[in-house]
Amino acid sequence: DTGVSQNPRHKITKRGQNVTFRCDPISEHNRLYWYRQTLGQGPEFLTYFQNEAQLEKSRLLSDRFSAERPKGSFSTLEIQRTEQGDSAMYLCASSPGHSADTQYFGPGTRLTVL
Amino acid sequence: AQTVTQSQPEMSVQEAETVTLSCTYDTSESDYYLFWYKQPPSRQMILVIRQEAYKQQNATENRFSVNFQKAAKSFSLKISDSQLGDAAMYFCAYRRGDAGNNRKLIWGLGTSLAVNP
Numbered sequence: 563d564t565g566v567s568q569n570p571r572h573k574i575t576k577r578g579q580n581v582t583f584r585c586d587p588i589s590e591h592n593r594l595y596w597y598r599q600t601l602g603q604g605p606e607f608l609t610y611f612q613n614e615a616q617l618e619k620s621r622l623l624s625d626r627f628s629a630e631r632p633k634g635s636f637s638t639l640e641i642q643r644t645e646q647g648d649s650a651m652y653l654c655a656s657s658p659g660h661s662a663d664t665q666y667f668g669p670g671t672r673l674t675v676l
Numbered sequence: 677a678q679t680v681t682q683s684q685p686e687m688s689v690q691e692a693e694t695v696t697l698s699c700t701y702d703t704s705e706s707d708y709y710l711f712w713y714k715q716p717p718s719r720q721m722i723l724v725i726r727q728e729a730y731k732q733q734n735a736t737e738n739r740f741s742v743n744f745q746k747a748a749k750s751f752s753l754k755i756s757d758s759q760l761g762d763a764a765m766y767f768c769a770y771r772r773g774d775a776g777n778n779r780k781l782i783w784g785l786g787t788s789l790a791v792n793p
Contacts, residue, residue: 593779595779595780595781597781602785603785603786604680604767604769604783604784604785604786605721605767605781605783606783607780607781607782610779610780617779618778618779618780620780651719653721655721657779661773662709662728662773664711664723664726665723665781666723667713667720667721667722668720669718669719669720670719670720670721672719
């Protein structure tokens with residue numbers, strides 16, 4: 563049973579560019595979550611999917627951010643027109659889907675916007 | 677709104693000794709879950725232990741145990757026989773129990789634990 567995987571692990575981009583991150587959840591986990599973590603802070607919730615349905619979005623997820631999970635398996639998080647304030651670690655987690663489930667995290671994607 | 681507070685930004689412990697990390701939370705809910713996650717320098721977040729609010733018995737996982745005080749809204753983590761590999765950032769997190777579409781974890785700012793040989 564492999565864990566949550568995220569690609570790329572590191573991304574350096576210039577301000578104004580678009581970036582896309584991928585998350586592959588644990589097999590058969592039907593819930594998938596995205597969080598953002600800046601240095602010295604705890605993670606902040608961005609969005610959550612159950613299967614392919616995006617059920618909750620944080621106000622942190624501005625119009626420049628979009629997330630998809632088209633077939634209920636892997637998910638992508640896209641940031642358009644990146645800003646320096648988008649520099650952070652983007653964490654993905656998945657959970658099995660029952661009411662008392664626990665979220666398991668991937669290694670994260672470190673984004674640096676120059 | 678629910679909040680999680682970790683009042684100890686940094687802690688240190690001698691190898692083989694015991695250390696307690698503090699966490700308090702604020703909620704008006706009666707059904708919820710509490711978690712401790714560990715984030716080593718490699719940055720992968722790892723679940724340490726979880727506690728269901730409806731359970732009176734404190735959760736334990738090997739050298740890790742919690743002291744859950746529901747009335748005081750306190751959820752401390754005790755690490756016994758500390759090992760060098762326990763050095764990490766520890767985060768306390770909260771999730772509503774009757775989550776429905778609201779399944780997000782709410783996090784504290786973390787406690788950085790150093791283990792001295």
